[in-house]
Amino acid sequence: MANMSLTKNKMPVQEPDIRNKNFGEVALGYTKEQAVDEANRCLNCKNKPCVSGCPVSIDIPGFIAKIREEDFEGAYEIISKSSSLPAVCGRVCPQETQCEAKCVRGIKGEPVAIGRLERFVADYHMANFKGEPVQPQKNGHKVAVIGAGPSGLTCAGDLAKAGYDVTIFEALHEAGGVLVYGIPEFRLPKDIVKKEIDGLKKIGVKVLTNMVVGKVFSIDELMEKEGFEAVYIGTGAGLPRFMGIPGENLNGVYSANEYLTRTNLMKAYKENSDTPIKHSKSVAVVGGGNVAMDAARCAKRLGAEKVYIVYRRSMEEMPARNEEIEHAVEEDIIFNVLCNPTEIISDENGSVCGMKCIKMELGEPDESGRRSPVPIKGSEFILDVDTVIMSIGTSPNPLIRNTTEGLEINRRGCIVTDGESGKTSREGVYAGGDAVTGAATVILAMGAGKDAAKAIDEFILSK
C-alpha cells in the first residue's frame, strides 16, 4: 500500500547552531526505516516522468522498488548501471529541478525524495558491500581522459565498464576535481568521493595525478606517441573571474576558488594542515550561486562572526539551490541583496578593512530574462569586513586550447562540440562538462561524460 503522505520524510540534519562550527556533514542521511517509508511514496508510474528529468537516465522507479523490497544492493546495481558516482549525486544534484520536478507526487504535495533515496542506497552499499566488483572484459583500446572531475570520472567509468583501457590525467595531487577542491566537506565528505574513485580504480581505471596536460603532454602527443585512440577533455571551468573594481588585489581578497581550495583540498580548517588561511572576523562573499553559499558557510565555520552574501539582484533571482540558501540562512549567514560592491578599502598595511557598496533596484529584464539591477544614486555605504571572497563565476582554463591546434573554441573560451556526442573539431577528441558549457552543475557534467563515452565507443569500434 502506497504511503500517501504529502510530505517527504525529513532529512535528519545537524542543528544549525552546532554545525556552523564544524566541518562534519550537515545532512545525516535516512535510516533504513525512513528509506523504505519514503520509497513507499513512489507510485511506480508506467511512463516514468522522473527518468526524463535525470541527465544520466537512472531507472528511478526501478531502484525505488528495490528499496521497498529492502533489497538495497539490488537498488545499487540498478543505479550504478547509469551513474558512476551515486553517493555524490545523491548529495549534490539539484533534484528539485530535475527528477523530482517531474514526479507526479509533486503535483499535490512534495515529490518523492529521490535524491535522498539515491544517497541512502549508495551509502548503504559503501558501508555494507564486501565483495569485489565484476572485472570488465578488456577490448584492448586505449582512451585518455583529461581531468578527474565529475565529467571525466563518469566518462572513464563508462568506458572502463565497456572494456577500454582508460587513463585519467589529473593536474592536482588528488582526483575528484570540484568534488574535492570546491564542494566543502560538510556538503560532500571527501571520504565518499575517495571511495567512489577507488571503485573506478578497482574496475581498471588508471588515475595519474600531478599531470598537467598542455604542459607535460599535449593532446597530440597523447594520441600520436602514447597510443591513445581517443581523448576526452573534462578540464572544467576553473579560471576565477574578478569584478575589476579598485582594491581587488588587497590582502584578504580571495577568489572563491582559492578560498575553497585552501579550505577543502588543502584542509586549512584542520589544525595539522600546513596551508594557511585567513581567520576572519567579518567576511563578504560577492555572488549568489552555490559556490558563494559554500564559501560563506566555510567562512562561518572557520570562525567568522559575521558573514555576508552580497548579491546585486534579489532573493528571487539568486541562482543557488533553495536548499543551500535555506541552510545558509539557518547558519546565520546575512543576505545583503540588491547590493553591489564598488570598491574594496585598504588599511595602512594593504589589507582589506571595508567594502564600499551601492544599493540596487531591479529594472527591465536583460538577455538572461532576469530583471537587470540598476544602481540607486547616492545609496553608497561601507560594509565593515576584513575579508572579501569573489564568487562571480569562472571560465574554462586556456591551457588545453592554447596547446591544441585545430580545436574550435567559442568566444567565451569554451570548447565547441557537436551536440550530445561531445565530438570536437578534432577527430578522436571529445569534450564535455564545464569546459564546454561554462560553469554548470556536477550532474550535467556527468551527463556529458556519459554521452561522450558512448560516442567514443562508437567512434573506436567503427574505425
Place this chain on the structure above:
Amino acid sequence: MYKILRKKELNPTVTLMEIEAPFVAKKALAGQFIILRVDDEGERIPLTVAGYDREKGSVTIIFQIVGSTTEKLNAKKEGEYISDFVGPLGKASETKGFKKVAVIGGGVGCAIAYPTAKQLHEDGAEVHSIVGFRNHDLVILEDEFKKCSDKFVMMTDDGSYGEKGLVTDALKKLIESGEKYDEVIAIGPLIMMKFVCKLTEQYGIKTIVSMNPIMIDGTGMCGGCRLTVGGETKFACVDGPDFDGHKIDFDEAIARSGVYRNFERQAHEKTCNLLKGE
C-alpha cells in the same frame, strides 16, 4: 611519490635537491617552475626549475629554508621521497635572439637566474652576470655562473666577498662604462627587482623579472598569484612567471607576499627547536 636522487647543502640556509621526475624533466625549460608537496598534510609550494637532466629524468630545485614546508623538505634525505611534484608550469624565459644581456641574481634568486643565464649563453648571447649576497657565507653557484658568463661581478652587502655594495651599483657602473644591453634580467627579492627596474628605466633598457608569488595550483585556478602588470591583473602562474619589470606594481606585490607572514612565523616557531619555549 618522487625520489630525492641527490641533496647538497649550498650554504647553511640553501639546499639543492635533484628529484626524479621523468615527465617534468622531459619538458622543463629555463624560467619555468614546479609545485611540490612534501607529504600528505603538506602545502603546495612553487619553486623555479634550477636545472634538468632529460636523460636521467631528473629536475633540480634549489630552495631557501624559510618556513615550515622548506624545513620539512630540508629534513628529507637522499633516497627518500616527497609526495607530489608537478610541472613544468608557467611560460619559459625568452632566451633567443639577444646579443648582450645582463643577468642579475640576488640571494637564492641566483638559483633561478642561473639556468636562464646558462640558456642565454648557449643560445649565443654575451652574458654579464651580477650576483649579490648578504655576505660571503651565503654565496651559491659562483662557479656555475662564471662558466656561462662573459663577465661576472660578485657583490656582498658587507663587502666580505667580491665588491661591497648592491647589485644595482654594479649594474649602474657597467651601463655607465658603455655596456649596451638588449635586456636586463633580474631575479631575486622583490625589493631588489624593484630597484633594478627603477635603474634600468632611467636608461630605457627592457627589464624582465621573474615573479614567485604565493599560489596553490599553478594552473590558473586560484588566482592567489595575481599581480598588477601595466594596470591589468595577471596571474603569475599562467601569464608568467616572467614579466616586463617596468610595468609591475611592486609595492602591491610586496604587500601581497606578506599576507601569511604571521602564520609562517608561528609554524616556524612550532618546528624550530631554537625558538621552542621551555
